[in-house]
Amino acid sequence: MKIIKLTSENFKGLKAVEIEPDENFQVISGKNAQGKTSVLDSIWAAISGKAALKATDKPIREGEKEAVVKVELDDIVVTRKWKGDKSTLEVTAKDGARYSSPQTMLDGLVGRLSFDPLSFANLDPKKQKEALQELVSIDFTALDLDRKGFYEERTYINQDCKKLEGALSELPYTTKDTPDEELSVSAVLPEINAAQEQRHANADKRAAYEQLRHDGTRAIEEIKSIEAEIGRLKLQLDVKKDAYNDICDKGKASKAALDQLIEPDTTLLEEKLQNVESINHKVRQKKERTRIENEIEECKKSSEYLTQKIVDIDQLKKDTLQAAEFPIEGLNFDEEGITFKGIPFKQCSTAERLKVSMAMAMALNPELRVIRILDGSLLDSDNLALIKEMAQEKDYQVWVEVVDDSGKVGIQIEDGQVKGA
Structure with missing residues (x-):
């Protein structure tokens, strides 16, 4: 499901825009503070409502009393209106039928990374790992806690074992004729x-x-x-x-x-x-050596048992990861965070991070196949070409905001309107 037509009036910095986007790759251009971001924000404000407006105090353009955003998709039409501090939402099918719980219906379509896949690259490693685990339905929380417990317990046991071995090394060896019990x-x-x-x-x-x-x-x-x-x-x-x-x-x-x-x-x-x-002194030394040797043996058995537990957990996690279907080949995660082709995500190239972020956003939005990218000006031509290629290959629609007032790139926004409209 992609956007066929967007109509937005008096939303944030917009006066009135009507855009029929390209099927897979739509660039919104213009100078700063002309309404480019407002175009992309209006899409998500209409679809996600309060979740999209947490950072927006005034969705209505300064000096106006109401705002309207209408998003026409393949199968439905979403219309959200703001008047004062109130908002209304209406979702209708192509045949005119209305949905009784429109926001619930829309929430089922939108993935939480759909607002901007590039935000995924800026998450801390823990949040990136959680997002990937949620996507592939893998939760190692319980296993990681068990592994941590086994690891810490084994560490304590190994420390005790070293102390016992140190105590044993200080005891002299007794001769074979030393009796087992002290003489009276x-x-x-x-x-x-x-x-x-x-x-x-x-x-x-x-x-x-x-x-x-x-x-x-x-x-x-x-x-x-x-x-x-x-x-x-x-x-x-x-x-x-x-x-x-x-x-x-x-x-x-x-x-x-x-x-x-x-x-x-x-x-x-x-x-x-x-x-x-x-x-009798030798007998006591002999008994002490025997006691410490027995304790060392028990420590080693406990350590070996915990080591096997850790190995079993690591193997289970490895098997689970091998069986999981990741959104892009080479994507995985370890204790520290996610990896791509065996390299920590933050150490990957810009193109690789972008490719992963796009794959994550697409995988999280199988229904509403629309993705926006703010600050597209930070991406070079190769990266923009990569995004466009992925959008076409996976049949997604990507809206990209770039700073450009030449009028030659995408749809140019000027003073809250489509230039030349």
Whole structure:
């Protein structure tokens, strides 16, 4: 659906214009402040109403009381009138039938980039990406949030893993004979105590033996004394001899017992006691290494799991993009914004950005195949030729505003009217 005829009276800077445009490419020329922009604005004001007049305080020409814009399309006629601060809209079919909800009907025809495709090139990368995603019905918001969460979680886990590896590197390696559990000091002490008790018992037996020897010596001296007094002490001598014989018997038994004594060696036990703490220190180091190694293994497993999640999301996005139908070959988007032929949009040439913007505007306006371009004077002849070629190829109607008062370019507007009309 394209414009067949435009009639605009008293709209903004216009007095009265009536234009039957070329089918695909219409240039509106003239000096500045003569009404060129008002011509293009009147089309969108009639079709989009309030949405097109947000930046226009006074749609009615200064000094006039009312304004009228009539846009005749292939199948319908749109007429919007302004009087005071009120406006009315009427949409009729070619057979005269009126639409009961005219603005709703028009809103279904107009894409939001139809006002000026060049505005797409001036959007920030985020808005450009949103517009493209909306066009191809792709929304990666949820996937991007998931990917960001997985990425951040993996970063934290990898940081923990590095800290654990640093702690592990500071622990010395333990030998193979290091036990898994710490030794108990209390288990060694009874052995030490038992050995010491045996040594004390042995000492007591030696002392008893020495006492017996001492007693024997003293008995001999007494015998000698008694023998000197044999007559008088014979009875006493016999008694002492019996006592001596008894002592001798006990001494032999004691000596035999002494000969059987085994002296325990506590050297190994004392060394064992001294080594317990050293061994236990190694046991604790061994357990700490095992714990950290297990935590590192868990960290690596978690990191690998999150990495796979990120890979899966990236692959899903890649598959989705490959299946999408973009308005122009080579157009795509990534995390930063849109790309064209693999190059960030802002780094593309002016011609490439223009080509993409035109393709976006056309794709967003499959019904109302009308596009306007303000500030067309900023485009060189090659770019204007490109726009014209695309309009003809895709069967769109493009209205371009340029500054030119030669009268040789398009329809010239002068003082709010078509020059020469």
